[in-house]
Structures are given as structure tokens and as C-alpha cells.
Amino acid sequence: MTALQTSTGSAYSRILGVGGYRPRRVVDNAEICTMIDSTDEWIRTRSGITERRWAAPDETIAMMSGEAARKAVERAGIEPSQIDCVIVSTVTHMHQTPAIAPLIAHHLGAVGAAAFDISAACAGFCYATAMADAMVRAGTATHVLAIGVERLSDLTDRSDRASAFIFADGAGAAVIGPSDVPAIGPVVWGSDGERAGTIVQTAAWDEVLGPHGEARDLERTFPTLRMEGREVFKWASYTVAAKAQEALDRAGVAAADLDVFIPHQANDRITTAMTRTLGLREDIVIARDIVRQGNTSAASIPLAMEALYEEGRISSGQTALIIGFGAGLVHAGQVVVLP
Numbered sequence: 073m074t075a076l077q078t079s080t081g082s083a084y085s086r087i088l089g090v091g092g093y094r095p096r097r098v099v100d101n102a103e104i105c106t107m108i109d110s111t112d113e114w115i116r117t118r119s120g121i122t123e124r125r126w127a128a129p130d131e132t133i134a135m136m137s138g139e140a141a142r143k144a145v146e147r148a149g150i151e152p153s154q155i156d157c158v159i160v161s162t163v164t165h166m167h168q169t170p171a172i173a174p175l176i177a178h179h180l181g182a183v184g185a186a187a188f189d190i191s192a193a194c195a196g197f198c199y200a201t202a203m204a205d206a207m208v209r210a211g212t213a214t215h216v217l218a219i220g221v222e223r224l225s226d227l228t229d230r231s232d233r234a235s236a237f238i239f240a241d242g243a244g245a246a247v248i249g250p251s252d253v254p255a256i257g258p259v260v261w262g263s264d265g266e267r268a269g270t271i272v273q274t275a276a277w278d279e280v281l282g283p284h285g286e287a288r289d290l291e292r293t294f295p296t297l298r299m300e301g302r303e304v305f306k307w308a309s310y311t312v313a314a315k316a317q318e319a320l321d322r323a324g325v326a327a328a329d330l331d332v333f334i335p336h337q338a339n340d341r342i343t344t345a346m347t348r349t350l351g352l353r354e355d356i357v358i359a360r361d362i363v364r365q366g367n368t369s370a371a372s373i374p375l376a377m378e379a380l381y382e383e384g385r386i387s388s389g390q391t392a393l394i395i396g397f398g399a400g401l402v403h404a405g406q407v408v409v410l411p
Contacts, residue, residue, distance in 0.1 A: 120340025
């Protein structure tokens, strides 16, 4: 049998730069309360959110991703032409095909780059980071652009008191490339499809419209998101927190030695519960970007990371735990060295 040649890459990989894009429109709780029977205090008490960003028609998935990507590439100190692969995590690109990643690669100037979308909801950025890490170390890519982007306002039922105040829009991106030292720890990821019904789209597209645009069910409206908040809270606070501890263990990092905690920005109460379960130090830097941004699903971790840089609360070389969790139910997390 003829022996095949295989590719080899860098011994290690790292995040080289991050960038984000936040839509122009700020929607505060007072505006949300004109849509649902609620109060600012009720929303803040249950989620921590005071305001969120909703995208305008021109702030498309491609546009927001491109802006975030340009910042990440510039901060990584490379040219767009050096990007070998673009991975986009999103659940709100409304076209079944083509994927949005090739279009983003084209507009960015990543000529000829491999490009594809993934659907891992709020864990998507960590999924993409794990894939990029493996690519760089395997030699199938030298620089990978991982993007998380959502326009969740498009799938938000603005009359639903349980969810209308939660979801938001935005994009975050990171460039992953070679490293001389370990800087992305082993991923801990998985799924629990038995609980898939806790976060769902209310209908499949073909349940609403037929192949020629005809209405199939006049009782159904445009699909929106539904979430069993209490069940998700319990799952994230304990089960996902245990997976976060596993990510620390696999990276050989004690909770006491961690500098930064950047969980998916789902709910500020979940962040607090996970912090307690993990036993993190009181002085550790904890991302709470949800307060001003809302829940942006796959975009939330890179957006929160960028915000911590802009606030001067984190710096290059610090050790951070990132973990995402959401519809599926899916989770993924790893320890990273900050760029």
C-alpha cells in the first residue's frame, strides 16, 4: 500500500486578535416595556440587562461580521490575504445556501480561503475556536478567522414577556494562528439532545411556507425563538459549570490561578451562579457584557472579550476561561491565553 503524506502544523495555536461590532440602535428597558407587560426592575432582576442592541436593515450578518473581522485581523497583525479559513457560527443567516462565510471571506479579501458556517447556537464561538486550534496544529490552515454573529431580533417575538427582553444583535471575531507556547487548552464540548425542546425555533420554515411561497398554516406566523428559562438556568448553573471545571482541569489550570472568566452572556444570574459553583476568587475579572448588550448568542464571548480590553480590565498574556452553552442543548469551553 502506498504511504500517504500528511500535513503537520504548528505545535501550538493562540488567539492573535479579537474584534467586535455592535449595532447602532440602543434599545433600553423602557422601550421593551412598551412591547410587553413588564418593568425595568423586573427585567434587571431576572437577567441583569439594562439595554441591548438591535440591528438596522443595513446592519446585515455579512456587514457586521466584516466589521468585526477587519478589527480582529488588524489587531492580529496580519493581512486578510493570510487568512486560510473562515468559520462563521450563526443561527440567523436566513439562507439555507450558500453559507455566509464565503461571502464574508470575499469581502474581507481572504481570497481562496476555505469558508463554511456552523450552527452551534450560543456555544458556536467556542466550537469554532476548537476547530481553528485543531486546524492550525494539524497544518490544514495557518490563520483561521472564527466569527460569531447574530441578528436575534429577527427571530424575537416582541410580545413574548419571557424572552422579548433577552435577545440582541452583534458580531465578534477572532484570528487563531501559530504559537510557540501552549495558549489554547483542550476543548470540553458535548450535547444533550434530550433537552432540545428547552430552546427552539417555533416552527420550521416549510411548516409556514410551501415550496412556492404558499401559506401552509394560516395559524402560524413567522418563526420565533422560545425558551424554557428556568430549565436552561438550572442546566447552565450546574451541568455547564461542571464542564467549565473540566476545561480547567484538562488545561492544568487551577481556579485560583485563573485571571479572567468570559462565559456566554446568557443571563447575569447564570454568570453569578457559575462563578459560585466554580469557586472563583472574588477579585477575578468576570465579563458581564450582557448588562449593556443583551444576549447575542454566538457573538457574545468575543464581544465581551473586546469590551474588557476597551475597559482596560484585561491585558495580553492573562489566562481566561471561555465557555458557551445554548440551544441543542450544546456546550463548549476552553482555557485560553489572551492575545
